[in-house]
Amino acid sequence: MRYSAFRILKEGLTGNRGWTPVWREPEPKPAYDIVIVGGGGHGLSTAYYLAKEFGVTNVAVLEKGWLGSGNIGRNTTIIRSNYMLPGNEPFYEFSMKLWEGLEQDFNYNAMVSQRGILNLAHSDPQRDGYARRGNAMRMAGADAVLLDADGVRKLCPFLDFDNARFPIRAGLWQPRGGTVRHDAVAWGYARGADSRGIDIIQNCEVTGFQIKDGVCSGVETSRGTIAAKKVAVCVAGSSSHVMAKAGMRLPIESHVLQAFVSEGLKPVIPGVVTFGAGHFYVSQSDKGGLVFGGDIDGYNTYAQRGNLPVVEDVCEGGMALMPMIGRARLLRMWGGIMDMSMDGSPFIDKTHIDGLYFNGGWCYGGFKATPASGFCYAHLLARDEPHPTATEMRLDRFSRGRPIDEKGMGAQPNLH
Numbered sequence: 001m002r003y004s005a006f007r008i009l010k011e012g013l014t015g016n017r018g019w020t021p022v023w024r025e026p027e028p029k030p031a032y033d034i035v036i037v038g039g040g041g042h043g044l045s046t047a048y049y050l051a052k053e054f055g056v057t058n059v060a061v062l063e064k065g066w067l068g069s070g071n072i073g074r075n076t077t078i079i080r081s082n083y084m085l086p087g088n089e090p091f092y093e094f095s096m097k098l099w100e101g102l103e104q105d106f107n108y109n110a111m112v113s114q115r116g117i118l119n120l121a122h123s124d125p126q127r128d129g130y131a132r133r134g135n136a137m138r139m140a141g142a143d144a145v146l147l148d149a150d151g152v153r154k155l156c157p158f159l160d161f162d163n164a165r166f167p168i169r170a171g172l173w174q175p176r177g178g179t180v181r182h183d184a185v186a187w188g189y190a191r192g193a194d195s196r197g198i199d200i201i202q203n204c205e206v207t208g209f210q211i212k213d214g215v216c217s218g219v220e221t222s223r224g225t226i227a228a229k230k231v232a233v234c235v236a237g238s239s240s241h242v243m244a245k246a247g248m249r250l251p252i253e254s255h256v257l258q259a260f261v262s263e264g265l266k267p268v269i270p271g272v273v274t275f276g277a278g279h280f281y282v283s284q285s286d287k288g289g290l291v292f293g294g295d296i297d298g299y300n301t302y303a304q305r306g307n308l309p310v311v312e313d314v315c316e317g318g319m320a321l322m323p324m325i326g327r328a329r330l331l332r333m334w335g336g337i338m339d340m341s342m343d344g345s346p347f348i349d350k351t352h353i354d355g356l357y358f359n360g361g362w363c364y365g366g367f368k369a370t371p372a373s374g375f376c377y378a379h380l381l382a383r384d385e386p387h388p389t390a391t392e393m394r395l396d397r398f399s400r401g402r403p404i405d406e407k408g409m410g411a412q413p414n415l416h
């Protein structure tokens with residue numbers, strides 16, 4: 001079924017009896033060409049692009065819970081391509097371009113809203129750093145505008161410009177950044193993959209891999225054994241846990257990241273605003289709630305709930321930036337498990353086991369990468385060679401001395 005204004009009109013006039021389920025609930029088959037482990041944003045987009053771009057449809061996506069139960073339904077919905085390093089920027093700009101045509105492409109309303117993202121600078125050296133980043137972005141074909149304090153004031157007059165500790169001196173503005181409704185992304189990709197014949201199987205946990213003589217030929221699941229010519233893992237926060245079942249130790253740690261939503265307010269925040277002197281970012285949802293977050297909790301965990309010290313830290317960042325936020329009441333908060341890599345950048349690569357592929361290490365930033373990650377992973381799976389924008393995202397980059405350390409923090413996952 002195609003969605004359109006005409007369809008809404010027709011269904012409205014005929015009692016809404018013609019709508020069909022957005023995807024099927026098939027039983028797992030004994031064998032597939034490709035089994036994708038993890039039905040989050042990346043698993044579903046990989047399935048979608050495998051079918052649409054590479055004509056591979058004998059594929060199953062195995063999800064241990066329900067679609068949207070992981071980070072795809074827990075993130076703060078921000079998309080941007082304001083990266084600096086050559087290993088990252090072309091990839092994230094590719095993702096941005098895919099976002100721009102996504103809703104027409106998969107015929108689903110994902111509420112892609114390019115209202116812009118503003119990174120604030122609180123000192124002259126920080127402004128210089130943003131000038132460098134903005135130039136790198138523009139050289140890679142992205143958009144970036146360096147604003148002085150007056151330029152920032154025009155966009156966001158409510159900010160605390162003369163804060164004694166963190167005065168606002170400048171900002172890096174990416175007009176094409178913004179937000180996308182996260183769970184609609186999962187549903188849209190699921191619908192697009194399902195309609196092309198891919199089996200999306202919920203409540204099916206992968207509990208092990210069938211590996212013999214260095215070759216992976218399938219998976220053990222809570223619903224039986226499934227054979228596959230290729231197994232593609234993309235389980236985000238569960239990466240280390242799942243790949244350990246294949247005997248692999250990854251350069252990834254799992255940490256919890258929290259998100260917060262306030263009560264609904266009248267429109268106040270034009271796009272996304274990030275604090276440059278701590279970790280705080282905020283946007284406003286279509287329902288009016290301020291959606292905000294900050295740092296990870298800072299200890300290794302697989303729990304999807306965080307602790308109060310980080311709540312205090314995030315709220316302090318908000319108060320330093322826009323003191324009026326102190327009047328807003330917090331409506332809800334939650335946590336998600338982040339797959340933090342050692343250099344803050346992801347992996348889309350084959351493993352040393354034939355037929356076993358890995359996608360993970362997305363840290364805080366995997367939502368914006370969802371379209372490109374799926375496209376590039378599908379490219380790797382279908383052609384056995386990396387997509388040109390993802391050639392650096394390899395598992396062996398540390399041993400080759402080629403980390404992609406966007407923040408220059410070194411091997412400190414909790415600081416990326």
Ligand SMILES: Cc1cc2nc3c(=O)[nH]c(=O)nc-3n(C[C@H](O)[C@H](O)[C@H](O)COP(=O)(O)OP(=O)(O)OC[C@H]3O[C@@H](n4cnc5c(N)ncnc54)[C@H](O)[C@@H]3O)c2cc1C
Pocket residue numbers: 037038039040041042043062063064065066068069070071072073074075076077078079204205206207234235236237238242257258259293334335336337338362363364365366367368369
């Ligand atoms: C609070 C928070 C805020 C964030 N904000 C942003 C943001 O604003 N912008 C941004 O770009 N990124 C953001 N992120 C990061 C982003 O959400 C993630 O990097 C991205 O969603 C990870 O990819 P995914 O969607 O495939 O993960 P997930 O949705 O977590 O998918 C992985 C799936 O694998 C499944 N799984 C795990 N183990 C197994 C198994 N053994 N068998 C079968 N299935 C299994 C899980 O159930 C899960 O559904 C945020 C994350 C959090 C938690």
